[in-house]
Amino acid sequence: MDIEPGEAPARVIVNSRTGTVVISSRVRVLPAAVSHGSLTVTITERNDVSQPNALAQGTTVTTPRLM
Numbered sequence: 001m002d003i004e005p006g007e008a009p010a011r012v013i014v015n016s017r018t019g020t021v022v023i024s025s026r027v028r029v030l031p032a033a034v035s036h037g038s039l040t041v042t043i044t045e046r047n048d049v050s051q052p053n054a055l056a057q058g059t060t061v062t063t064p065r066l067m
Helices: none
Strands: 012-015 020-023 032-036 039-043 045-050 061-066
Antiparallel strands (some): 012 020, 032 039, 045 061
């Protein structure tokens, strides 16, 4: 019998004693602000513009970038 492990769940672990925040790769974030004691985590979103060269036949697009 072959057993394959499933995907690990999305997790955010905050150690309030040391101020360490560990975020797994499965976590998806949206703009937010969270604070606990003196620890503050702020997530904002900025749109980046990707524009083709002047003679290229592409289109200008915007893509979100979480910061």
